[in-house]
Amino acid sequence: MRNSNIELLRIVSMMLIAMFHFSVHGSWPEGGPLASDTAVEMLSFGGKLGVNCFVLITGYFMVHSYLKVQSLLRVVLQTWFYSFAILAIFAVAQPDLITPERLRKAVTPITSGEYWFITCYLALMVVSPFLNVLYRHLSDEGRRRLIIVGFVALSLIPTVAARNPIGSDLVWFFYLYLLGGWLRDRPLWTRRGNALAFAGGVLFVWASMAVIGWAQRALGFSYIGPDYFIWQYMVPTFAASLGLFGLFASWELPPIRWINTAAKGALGVYLIHDNPIMRAWLWPHLAWVYALGPAGILAVGVVSGAVVYAIGAAIDLARIALLEKPLFDWIGHRFKGAFAAANRWMDRLGKTDSN
Structure with missing residues (x-):
């Protein structure tokens, strides 16, 4: 049975990511009121928070498990399906949105960077057996030191230095994966500590957006932008x-069927709404929101995140029922032996002994 508390976090994280895309891909005017621009920036904060939580969830579950070939194949086929399907739909409905660059990315969605998260996530899945070996062969003290060194090198130094000299999205994913497993074995803070960390981080980032935005206009400050602190x-x-x-990991939530079902569509929501062709069509339709002022921008941004999730999840759950399940039932029957052998090999790989 799925953990409904973690599955609910998966839903919340994807809604935050959709709000981020509402903010960064919207057709907002230049030089608008500071309050309205700050409201738009505030909505962008949740995106990278959601990305971090997604990868932490992966490590939380997989660091003591092993990669199944079917899981990798599902993500690959799901990505290809949505990239090709959206390309085909807009080739008929609105072909002017299909630029040569978008066409190139749509044809090779995994390697072209059409979905940067998927590219990094698949690489993380492939490397996960080796990360699991590393995790299991470190003592508790060794894991603690790894987390501290990773924090200093990959988070603290880039924050203070205004540049990221050694990090990358993929290296950051590796770090979060190991950290997710560690947090399952050794929760970092109490519930109150988690609440303070969450509230403190959010309030600091939001306040920095307002202050930096004001300094840019009043003082010509240009060293960093208002969105400086939002990156993951x-x-x-x-x-x-x-x-x-x-907060979600420590929440003792009983199994709730609708949450567990809705969470299955989370990755599909991302693949649908952040497709380059789809977002070029979607977000300009909400340009009118800017005229509503800060409160209206925030309200519509939050509602947009919820609506995008609801529609995207409904589409993906239908795809799972009508296409993915029958296909994998056939594949599982046709290649049962090959999958079993590959999964046994993955399991042994993840249990490799250091001797």
Whole structure:
């Protein structure tokens, strides 16, 4: 039975990511009121927080498990399906949105960077057996030191230095994966500590957006932008991510069927709404929101995140029932022996002894 508390976090994280895309891909005017621009920036904060939580969830479950070939194949086929399907739909409905660059990315969605998260996530899945070996062969003290060194090198230094000299999205995913497993074995903070980390990180980032935005206009400040602290490895966002994850991980929520079902569509929501062709069509339709002022922008942004999730999840659950399940039933029957052998090999790989 799925953990409904973690599955609910998966839903919340994807809604935050959709709100981020509402903010960064919207058709907002230049030089608008500071309050309205700050409201737009505030909605962008949740995206990287959601990404962090998604990878922490992966490590939380997989660091003591092993990669199944079927799981990898599902993500690959799901990505291809939505990339090709959306391309085909808009080739008929609105072909002017299909630029040569978008066409190139749609044809090779995994390697072209059409979905940066999927590219990194698949790489993480492939490397996960080796990360599991590393995790299991470290003592508890060794894991603690790894987490501390990773924090300093990948989060603290980039935050203070205004540059990320050694990090990358994939390296950050590796770190979060190991951290997710560690948090399952050794919760970092109490529930109150998680709440303080989450609230403190959110309030700091939001306040920095307003202050930096004001300094840019009043003083010509240009060293960093208002969105400086939103990126996933920045200390305030990282702290808020750990707090949010910890709150949900410690929540003793009984199994709730609708949450577990809705969460199955989370990755599909991302693949649908953040497709480059789809987002070029979707977000300009909400340009009118800016005229509503800060409160209206925030309200519509939150509602948009919920609506995008509801529609995207409904589409993906239908795809699972009508296409994925029958296909994998056939594949599982046709290649049962091959899958079993590959999974046994993956299991042995993850249990490799250091001797």
